[in-house]
Amino acid sequence: MTFRGAALALVAAAALIGVAGCTDDPQAAGATPTATTSATPAATATSLPPMAKPSKPWPEPTVTGAPAKDAPLADRIRFAIAKQAQLAAGKAAPTTVSCPGLDDVGSGAGMHTLSCTVTYAGASYQGRLTVDAKRYSASYHFNSTSVPVTRAKVVDAVLRAAEDPATVTCEMAEVAVVEYADPTGVGCSVTDTTGAVHGYTARVSGDGSVTAVKM
Numbered sequence: 001m002t003f004r005g006a007a008l009a010l011v012a013a014a015a016l017i018g019v020a021g022c023t024d025d026p027q028a029a030g031a032t033p034t035a036t037t038s039a040t041p042a043a044t045a046t047s048l049p050p051m052a053k054p055s056k057p058w059p060e061p062t063v064t065g066a067p068a069k070d071a072p073l074a075d076r077i078r079f080a081i082a083k084q085a086q087l088a089a090g091k092a093a094p095t096t097v098s099c100p101g102l103d104d105v106g107s108g109a110g111m112h113t114l115s116c117t118v119t120y121a122g123a124s125y126q127g128r129l130t131v132d133a134k135r136y137s138a139s140y141h142f143n144s145t146s147v148p149v150t151r152a153k154v155v156d157a158v159l160r161a162a163e164d165p166a167t168v169t170c171e172m173a174e175v176a177v178v179e180y181a182d183p184t185g186v187g188c189s190v191t192d193t194t195g196a197v198h199g200y201t202a203r204v205s206g207d208g209s210v211t212a213v214k215m
Contacts, residue, residue: 047194047195048166048167048191048192048193048194048195049166049193050164050165050166050193051166053159053160054160058090058156058157058210060087061087061090061091061092063082063087063092064092065082066079066083067079072103072106073105073106073131073133073138074099074102074103074106077099077102077129077140077142078097078102080140080142081097081116081118081127081129081142082095082096082097082120084142085118085120085147085148086120087207087208088147088148088149088204088206088207089120089121089147089148089149089150089153089175089208090149090150090153090208091121091150091152091153093120093121094120094121095118095119095120095121096118097116097118097119098116098117098119099114099116099117099129100114100115101114102129102131105131105133105138106133106138109133109134109135110132110133111130111131111132111133112130112131112133113128113129113130113131114128114130114131115128115129116128116142120148120175120177121148121175122175123148123173123175123176123177124177125144125146125147125177126144126146127142127143127144127146128142128143128144129141129143130143145179145180145181146177146178146179147177147178147180147204147205147206147208148175148176148177149175149177149178149204149208150174150175151170151172151173151174151175153208153210154170154172154188154202154204154210154212155168155170155188156210157202157210157211158170158188158190158200158202158212160212161200161211161212161213162190162198162200162212162214163192164192164194165190165191165192165193166191166192166193166195167190168188168189168190170186170187170188170202171186171188172186180203180204180205183203184201185204186201186202186203186204187199187200187201188200188202198215199214199215200212200213200214200215201213
């Protein structure tokens, strides 16, 4: 090979090397593509904090203001009716009892039937009082189809009956007078810890006992 031929061969080789070392296609150059990932977070379930279940029965309120044992019969009867209302409602509160003619019952023997209005914490209801008066003693009975109850006592009963309650809402005022013979009772709703909503009915008996059932 002459010198001229050798020079041409070197130039050709250099040209081949330059072409092999330059490309616009990363795949063709043997580059590994970089994978891309989504930044969208996975959906997570939400839960509400549970309400604590009552550990003790609803406390019986302490009713004060009892008259003396030798107080007039009318005063003792009025207090007995007022106490009955407060025990049923579940909370001690100002209570008045108006029974026209009751003050005259103690002055004579016999059977007496009177209409009464009981007002507990501003909520009133009607009842009938029967008094059997004797010379040295008397027996009496008060009857009403209505009973007062506080919302806190109703919510307590629903809370006991519900499964995994997070919130409890009852459709009533702070104090309500209900017909204990009414099967519809008090409507309540319970939201459980998963966010699901359930309907409950609370029924109040004549002595103030509250039971709650799922609708």
